[in-house]
Amino acid sequence: MGLKETSRIKSFGGTTRFYSHRSEACDCDMNLAVYVPPQAEAAPVPVLYFLSGLTCTEKNFIEKAGAQRYAAEHGLMLVVPDTSPRGVNLPGEDEAWDFGSGASFYVNATQEPWAKHYQMYDYVVQELPSLIKSSFDVKGDRAGICGHSMGGHGALICGLKNPDKYASVSAFAPIAAPSQCAWGQKAFTGYLGSDPQLWADYDATELIKSHQDAGSKFGSILIDQGEADQFLKDQQLLPETFAAACQQANQPLTLRLQPGYDHSYYFIATFIGDHIRHHAAVFSV
Amino acid sequence: MGLKETSRIKSFGGTTRFYSHRSEACDCDMNLAVYVPPQAEAAPVPVLYFLSGLTCTEKNFIEKAGAQRYAAEHGLMLVVPDTSPRGVNLPGEDEAWDFGSGASFYVNATQEPWAKHYQMYDYVVQELPSLIKSSFDVKGDRAGICGHSMGGHGALICGLKNPDKYASVSAFAPIAAPSQCAWGQKAFTGYLGSDPQLWADYDATELIKSHQDAGSKFGSILIDQGEADQFLKDQQLLPETFAAACQQANQPLTLRLQPGYDHSYYFIATFIGDHIRHHAAVFSV
Numbered sequence: 001m002g003l004k005e006t007s008r009i010k011s012f013g014g015t016t017r018f019y020s021h022r023s024e025a026c027d028c029d030m031n032l033a034v035y036v037p038p039q040a041e042a043a044p045v046p047v048l049y050f051l052s053g054l055t056c057t058e059k060n061f062i063e064k065a066g067a068q069r070y071a072a073e074h075g076l077m078l079v080v081p082d083t084s085p086r087g088v089n090l091p092g093e094d095e096a097w098d099f100g101s102g103a104s105f106y107v108n109a110t111q112e113p114w115a116k117h118y119q120m121y122d123y124v125v126q127e128l129p130s131l132i133k134s135s136f137d138v139k140g141d142r143a144g145i146c147g148h149s150m151g152g153h154g155a156l157i158c159g160l161k162n163p164d165k166y167a168s169v170s171a172f173a174p175i176a177a178p179s180q181c182a183w184g185q186k187a188f189t190g191y192l193g194s195d196p197q198l199w200a201d202y203d204a205t206e207l208i209k210s211h212q213d214a215g216s217k218f219g220s221i222l223i224d225q226g227e228a229d230q231f232l233k234d235q236q237l238l239p240e241t242f243a244a245a246c247q248q249a250n251q252p253l254t255l256r257l258q259p260g261y262d263h264s265y266y267f268i269a270t271f272i273g274d275h276i277r278h279h280a281a282v283f284s285v
Numbered sequence: 286m287g288l289k290e291t292s293r294i295k296s297f298g299g300t301t302r303f304y305s306h307r308s309e310a311c312d313c314d315m316n317l318a319v320y321v322p323p324q325a326e327a328a329p330v331p332v333l334y335f336l337s338g339l340t341c342t343e344k345n346f347i348e349k350a351g352a353q354r355y356a357a358e359h360g361l362m363l364v365v366p367d368t369s370p371r372g373v374n375l376p377g378e379d380e381a382w383d384f385g386s387g388a389s390f391y392v393n394a395t396q397e398p399w400a401k402h403y404q405m406y407d408y409v410v411q412e413l414p415s416l417i418k419s420s421f422d423v424k425g426d427r428a429g430i431c432g433h434s435m436g437g438h439g440a441l442i443c444g445l446k447n448p449d450k451y452a453s454v455s456a457f458a459p460i461a462a463p464s465q466c467a468w469g470q471k472a473f474t475g476y477l478g479s480d481p482q483l484w485a486d487y488d489a490t491e492l493i494k495s496h497q498d499a500g501s502k503f504g505s506i507l508i509d510q511g512e513a514d515q516f517l518k519d520q521q522l523l524p525e526t527f528a529a530a531c532q533q534a535n536q537p538l539t540l541r542l543q544p545g546y547d548h549s550y551y552f553i554a555t556f557i558g559d560h561i562r563h564h565a566a567v568f569s570v
Contacts, residue, residue, distance in 0.1 A: 010513065011551035066351035066554065228295065266296035269351065 003032075003135050012072035013038035016062055021131065023085075025123040027116060031082045032128070033062040036136070039075035044139035046283040047077045047132060048276065051124065051151030051158075054183075055102045058082045061148070064265040070273045074280035076144070079132055081124060083151065085117040098183055099190055105178070106154030107202045109191040118191060121202070125158050125165065142167035144279035148268055149173050149231070150183070156204035156221070156242075163217040168282040170222040170275045172268050173229055176242035177205040183236050205238070208245040220252035222278045224271045226261030288317075288420050297357035298323035301347060306416065310408040312401060313373050317366045317413070318347040321421070324360035329424035331568040332362045332417060333561065336409065336436030336443075339468075340387045343367045346433070349550040355558045359565035361429070364417055366409060368436065370402040383468055384475055390463070391439030392487045394476040403476060406487070410443050410450065427452035429564035433553055434458050434516070435468075441489035441506070441527075448502040453567040455507040455560045457553050458514055461527035462490040468521050490523070493530040505537035507563045509556045511546030 003019040010016075014037040023030040039045050048071070052061050058080050061067065071078050084104035090113045093100040109118035132138060145166045147155035152174025159169030178184025179199045188199040200206035211217070225232060225239045232239075239255055246253040261267040288304040295301075299322040308315040324330050333356070337346050343365050346352065356363050369389035375398045378385040394403035417423060430451045432440035437459025444454030463469025464484045473484040485491035496502070510517060510524045517524075524540055531538040546552040 009547055009549055009551045010511075010545040010555075012555050016551055063349055063550070066354065068551075068554070069351065069354075226295075260295040262294055264294055265348070266294045266301055266353075269353070270295075270297050 003131065011035070012068045014040065014068065014072055016068060018058070023123055023127060025119045025127045026085045028085045028088050030085065030123065031058045033058040033078075033080040035062065035068050035071050035078035037072045037075050037077060040077060040137065044137040045075050045077050046139045046143065047079055048144040048146060048279050049124070049128075049155075050078060050080045051106060051145070051147030051154035052080065052083050053147075053149030053151050054083070055097050056083050056151075057102070060265065061268070064269065065272050066269045067272045067276065070276035074276055076276060076280055076283070077136065077138070079128070081128055084120065088117045090114065090117070099187055103150065103187065105150060105184070105187040105191060105202070106157065107188070107191050110198075111191055111193055114191050121158070124154065125162055129165065140167070140283065144168040144170075144282065146170045146275055146279065147172070147174065149263065150175055152176070152223070153178055153184075153204060157202050157207060159221075160204060160207040160218060161201075168219060168279045170278050172223075172271070172275070173225050173231070173237055173263055174204070174223060174239070174242075175237055176223075177203060177238040179203045179206065180238060180241065181236045205242045205245045208242065208249045208251055211249050211251070218251060219282060220254060221246070222275060223253065223255045224267075224275070225255065225257055226263060226267045227257050227259050228261055229263040229267075231263050288416065296320070297353045299325065299353070299357055301353060303343070308408055308412060310404045310412045311370045313370045315367055315370065315408065316343045317364065318343040319365070320347065320353050320356050320363040322357045322360050322362060325362060325422065329422045330360050330362050331424045331428065332364055333429040333431060333564050334409070334413075334440075335363060335365045336391060336430070336432030336439035337365065337368050338432075338434030338436050339368070340382050341368050341436075342387070345550065346553070349554065350557050351554045352557045352561065355561040359561055361561060361565055361568070362421065362423070364413070366413055369405065373402045375399065375402065384472055388435065388472065390435060390469070390472040390476060390487070391442065392473070392476050395483075396476055396478055399476050406443070409439065410447055414450065425452070425568065429453040429455075429567065431455045431560055431564065432457070432459065434522075434548065435460055437461070437508070438463055438469075438489060442487050442492060444506075445489060445492045445496075445503060453504060453564045455563050457508075457556070457560075458510050458516070458522055458548055459489070459508060459524070459527075460522055461508075462488060462523040464488045464491065465523060465526065466521045490527045490530045493527065493534050493536055496534050496536070503536060504567060505539060506531070507560060508538065508540045509552075509560070510540065510542055511548060511552045512542050512544050513546055514548040514552075516548050
């Protein structure tokens with residue numbers, strides 16, 4: 001079940017590539033984008049995963065964030081999966097922009113009809129890294145993980161649950177306490193059922209609460225949050241709730257509130273250089 | 286007939302903005318994107334126009350090229366018009382991707398039914414700069430102009446015909462000798478009629494031929510061309526034809542053939558930093 005390349009475009013001395021492949025975890029074809037930096041021609045390179053937000057595909061970040069420039073500078077491979085299974089013919093999968101296709105929330109669904117295909121947590125944490133390692137000359141056992149909004153939530157939970165797999169974690173405007181916001185409650189109810197006890201395992205704030213001296217495991221987490229972000233005002237993101245939990249658990253966190261910035265890719269483009277440096281610094285130790 | 290702002294998003298310390306306005310030249314509403322760099326808060330800034338290629342709107346470049354980063358670094362305002370009138374209800378305007386809407390070729394059409402609205406040369410060279418000067422605190426009488434593909438052709442002809450208005454010219458994969466390629470012949474026949482004599486005034490190669498000691502007027506022109514560009518192979522771009530004319534006319538030209546690069550925004554993103562530096566260097570003299 002290897003990667004099938006659909007296109008390859010030279011950029012910043014390396015190549016931006018698009019792939020599809022059969023996913024066992026999700027029991028369907030999945031799409032992803034990869035940026036291979038020029039350094040990969042000479043030696044193995046570390047990998048940074050980027051998880052995108054609601055409604056995105058594997059293309060938004062790779063087309064709009066300007067990340068290749070920095071990945072080429074620091075010699076990091078970027079791997080950008082799609083945000084959900086596509087076209088798996090589940091009733092209602094395309095009806096809402098915040099649930100179903102484009103809105104997996106990176107969990108393993110237990111509820112019907114989603115459970116058969118929506119196993120995005122296993123896909124991101126197990127299947128995809130194994131596929132990347134078998135397809136590219138990857139440096140190191142651990143990767144970096146970053147994400148935006150729903151994907152910021154994804155990056156935080158994948159990182160916090162798997163310090164053996166991820167050496168560095170960062171996020172843009174993450175849904176940082178999904179059990180306490182409308183988006184998260186809707187998604188978790190649909191994918192995991194109505195018992196909030198079952199949600200804690202996919203909630204970054206709850207995961208941090210359950211650790212003592214978390215920082216020794218996870219290193220410092222970097223989060224950028226635009227202060228003019230409408231979803232911040234709508235209480236969907238709750239970074240301060242996550243920050244309070246980090247403080248209690250001795251988890252080092254750099255939460256930067258960026259005045260005037262919104263939730264868009266213009267915000268991500270402005271600060272992605274800092275995030276890539278954050279991850280590259282961990283790999284160069 | 287001022288600019289009507291439709292959105293404003295903070296990026297790289299400045300703001301990316303979208304506007305519409307009533308155009309007298311085109312006798313319809315037109316859209317444009319503007320990036321105002323952070324330096325504009327303290328002092329007037331020079332302007333760089335970017336003309337986009339076939340099928341593009343005012344959004345492609347501003348979303349995908351990553352230009353804001355460099356414009357913020359050098360303190361340049363970016364102005365990106367749409368590539369044609371839209372929705373003016375001409376028969377066949379939306380039938381072809383290389384003619385009509387999204388494909389004005391930046392000429393003043395003389396043929397019906399196009400002549401009423403497709404006056405994009407006057408729009409870009411006269412109306413838009415005057416609108417920008419009355420709406421923003423602009424530094425200097427002359428601007429820079431850059432473009433891609435059809436817009437590279439546009440940048441070259443606007444620059445070569447108006448050394449009093451443009452201090453610096455550059456292009457990505459321009460249609461550099463439109464009278465000699467299929468795209469240009471189709472467009473010029475449709476907009477200007479079937480007499481090739483009438484095309485020369487909108488053909489960069491022909492314009493250069495008519496100048497002696499051109500370089501003293503225009504300064505050095507920068508062109509980047511990807512060697513893996515399918516349209517180069519298809520003989521639509523003909524940079525070497527333009528280069529030969531420049532040599533005859535003593536027009537300094539830096540034509541960089543970039544191995545492996547195609548015609549896409551990944552190519553533009555890779556080299557836009559060099560182009561913005563090229564323009565900024567002229568303004569900082």
